[in-house]
Amino acid sequence: MTASTSAPVPKGTGTIIDPGVARHSRVLGVGAYRPARVVTNAEIVDAIDSSDEWIRERSGIVSRHRAAEDESVIDMAEHAARQALEHAGISPAQLGFVLMATVTHPYQTPAAAPELAARLGSTAPAMDISAACAGYCYGVATGSDMVKGGSADYVLVIGVEKLSDFTDYTDRGTAFIFGDGAGACVIGPSDTPGIGPTVWGSDGAQRDVISNRHSWLEVKDILGDGSTEAAGLGDATAAAEAGAVEGLSARGWPTLTMAGQSVFRWAVWGMAPVAQQAIDRAGIKADDLDAFIPHQANIRIVDAMVKQLKLPPDIPVARDIVTTANTSAASIPIATTRMLAEHEIPSGGLALQIGFGAGLVYAAQVIVLP
8 A cells, every 4th residue: 555645754964962971880978877776586576476596596687676656768768868978978969860769668659769859958850769679789770870871970879668667577477577777879970980780680470479468459448448447347457456457567558478488599599690690790709809798688698698609708798687687678788888887898899789589689789889
């Protein structure tokens, strides 16, 4: 069939200008925030018929920090962000993008990042990243690419979680695992490479291994029209408190569930090769590393990865899970900030960081420490 009209002709010969700003990137500063309240294992064990010894042996966790009832992910993120900006010597007005990695901001929309930017005094574009425990490393990779590509001069990356809002404290498999906190970094331009290639990916076929027990639509169905009368359950809060609705907290929220053994096997056997790829793609050897900062999921996972990677025995390894528990997206920047502040690792040294969690998702990269 012949067209009745000819194809449209371009209006001119103009071309898009290439800003030509391809450059290197690096982490310029870090910051962290731990809520004031410390919760020991002793406060948790009775509800799950467990013991301090059992929790320590299973996870390495001795205590965790828990945010105040009225303390939000944005509140915690602001503390960490201001510290990171000060460490980097960057003002909020210089930020070109704000990335917040979190899965515990309690609003479907708006995102937490724009509100954080406003609190800091920035009008930079801002968005949340939902990549669970790998969220911070996802943010570092994305922010690095923005700086190298020229779409932003300085990017603020935050990992923050208030997991206490989504934890079922009667669930023996998860009640002791999670903590609250925030960590952040500022990424900016560099004359030399400061962030190595990111090795990342996902396995959505295993989405049920770590997840909320209910979707928000299921919660809506359970709670009926949103009043206190749940469908066939009487008072929704009372029903949840009595355990009538599995997986809902006393607030009527969907709590987290995890197939612990499946996660453990995936992390131990699947993540060490990813970490090794990040070392290889950075063009270095394990002996060149000054620090190993993995996601703080379980002390046994950390120790197994150290063994599989054949890391030198004298390399500092983050084991902050002992006193912070699993803070998901916040765990790596919290550990990094502490290790630098306590002079456990050197400024300017090389650190391998890897995050992995719900999705299932993962990301690893080698960075030059600020």
